[in-house]
Structures are given as C-alpha cells and as structure tokens.
Amino acid sequence: MLRITVMNSKGGCGKTTVATSLASYCSAQGHGTALFDYDRQASATRWLKERPQRRPPIHGVAAYAPPREGVTRSWQMRVPPETRFIITDTPAAIGDCEIDDRIAETDVVLIPVLPSVIDIHSTADFIRDILLIGKARSRNKHLAIIANRTRIRTKAMTRLERFLESLDIPVIAYIRDTQHYVTAAEQGLGIHELDARDARQDEAAWAEVLDWLHAQEHSSVGEAPQPRVVQHAHHY
Numbered sequence: 001m002l003r004i005t006v007m008n009s010k011g012g013c014g015k016t017t018v019a020t021s022l023a024s025y026c027s028a029q030g031h032g033t034a035l036f037d038y039d040r041q042a043s044a045t046r047w048l049k050e051r052p053q054r055r056p057p058i059h060g061v062a063a064y065a066p067p068r069e070g071v072t073r074s075w076q077m078r079v080p081p082e083t084r085f086i087i088t089d090t091p092a093a094i095g096d097c098e099i100d101d102r103i104a105e106t107d108v109v110l111i112p113v114l115p116s117v118i119d120i121h122s123t124a125d126f127i128r129d130i131l132l133i134g135k136a137r138s139r140n141k142h143l144a145i146i147a148n149r150t151r152i153r154t155k156a157m158t159r160l161e162r163f164l165e166s167l168d169i170p171v172i173a174y175i176r177d178t179q180h181y182v183t184a185a186e187q188g189l190g191i192h193e194l195d196a197r198d199a200r201q202d203e204a205a206w207a208e209v210l211d212w213l214h215a216q217e218h219s220s221v222g223e224a225p226q227p228r229v230v231q232h233a234h235h236y
C-alpha cells in the first residue's frame, strides 16, 4: 500500500484537483483507492459525494472531522483490505505541527504548483518547511512536483525546476489549464471520465503520475540534501 499526500501551503494551487483526479484515475486502473480529506472546507469529500455510483469506487474518509459518537479514530480511519493507494488532500496554510503529522503518515508528497512567480516563491518556502520541519528526507519520503494549469515551461517555472534539481525533486507532470477540470470537479468525476473528446489528451499526465508512483513503490530515497542547498530556499 502506498500513501500519497497532496500538500502545498499555498491555496488554490490545485491540491484538491490533483487528489481527486489522481484518485479517480487510480480507481479506473483497477487499484483499490481511498481518499482522505484533512481540509475542513471538505472539497474532496463533497466531490466524492457527487461521484456517480456506477463509477469505479473510491473509499472516502473525512479525516478533518472528529469520529462520530461511539466510533474510535482508528475505526474512522480504516480502509478496505484491497486498498493499494491512499490519497490525502490537505488544507492551505498548513501549520508546522500538521506538516509534521502529515509527513509522518505518508510515503509520497505531491506538491502542485502554479506557474506564477508568487506561487513559485511560496512553494520554494513550503519545500524548505517540509525538508526542515517535516524532515522529509531523513524520514525517507518521496517528493515530487506537479506543475498545474500549464503545459509549457514558463521562465519562472524553469527557475523553479533549477532549484528543484539542486534538491533532487522531480517535476513529474504538467497539467493543462482547462475548464474540463472545473466540470469534472462539479460532477465527482476525473477528467478521463468526461465525455469531451479533447479531455482524452489530459489523461496522459495522470498516467505519468501513476507510473512514477509505481516506481516509488520499489525504490528507496537517496541521501539527505546538504543544509547548504536547503538554505537556498530563503533566497529563491
């Protein structure tokens, strides 16, 4: 079982879009999939409520809420035995303690980032936090970036990629900016489940993400980065 957490303290960068798109894609590929929602705004939970019954199933856990009366936390958090992927959506403005908790409970951290200069700066800061506060490297976590709402490398994105290269963090997919994601979000669907023919081309990005996840199941993380490299995040 692989635990995947979608995180970035920046709001609106596509955490819920990545979590729900990936969950529906994994499920469509026949993998037992669970979707954990740690965001009080409950966007992922609402998406799952809209999901039609006839679509490949996803087990949902509203982890932001305390367990119902008479139910233990561990019962609330249980997943079906055939679960292969647990995908976790997280809130914006995530605090230090919560970063630490989420990193402790995951194998993979996926970080969506928009190609704007502001988003790239705050993402560099966030990466510094998950390395220093979350100790993601010494805890052997796999980190990857998903460039969202773009298909092309902007100048700012190229700068981010150079920074990521120095930290050995890959950009594993470029997600196109398209209204299809908005439409799919409203209907509890993944983009690959829409009727629109031109949504097919967007499916490839999710196939790449899943391939990368499969590769992580069988590999271990390299050496911890030098503190000197981490410091660069302050000046990015």
Ligand SMILES: Nc1ncnc2c1ncn2[C@@H]1O[C@H](COP(=O)(O)OP(=O)(O)O)[C@@H](O)[C@H]1O
Pocket (backbone or CB within 6 Å): 010, 011, 012, 013, 014, 015, 016, 017, 018, 043, 092, 148, 149, 150, 175, 176, 177, 178, 179, 180, 181, 182, 185
């Ligand atoms: N690739 C995309 N193309 C078009 N709209 C997108 C894309 N990714 C996200 N959005 C839209 O941007 C808004 C914010 O995305 P969301 O996934 O909710 O971000 P977050 O969970 O990080 O706050 C939503 O309305 C969503 O539908």
Ligand SMILES: [Mg+2]
Pocket (backbone or CB within 6 Å): 015, 016, 017, 039, 043, 090, 091
């Ligand atoms: Mg969200």
